[in-house]
Amino acid sequence: MSASEVGAEAIAARLSALGLIPRIERHTRYTSIEAEVPELFPPESWREVLHVVAKADRFGLFASSLSGRTLWALVHKAVPATGNVRGPGHQR
Template sequence: MPASDVSAGAIAAQLSALGLTTRVEEHARQTAIEAEVPDHLPTETWQEALDVVAKADRFGLLATSLGGRTLWAAVRKPAPATDNAPGPGQQR
């Protein structure tokens, strides 16, 4: 499913429903979703979480040397509509 058809809020809600703590950050061109992954996450929950983030335009896992893991996803925002009407002094 293309990310343009998926709301970043829906991805965050689905990750939260799996018991993950999520954060959503709005940026100019995308919405970023991050979810902290606990040390002992059941295999079935991992698979469900991966299925959820696979709906985004990009996703990945950030693992630190201290043992922290963050699952992330990014959903591109639609490009703003442009007005192609000629301005003053412009001809078609």
């Protein structure tokens, strides 16, 4: 398991320990973690939640009157460490 996958799994495990139910999705360039946050989530737990998701590369909270609150975090997968990697627009 790569370091980014370990990081994503650790975030999910800590969110689970705080009483949330995380969902993990693996994508080509990143792993996402999402969890629904219940309306009655203990206010004192928010500081720990922020501490946990701060380990991710990106995180946020989506809130809507229709779907409630969804906490999300993204952990980017490692980029190959080689000088031969070419991105869009690079030619030989």
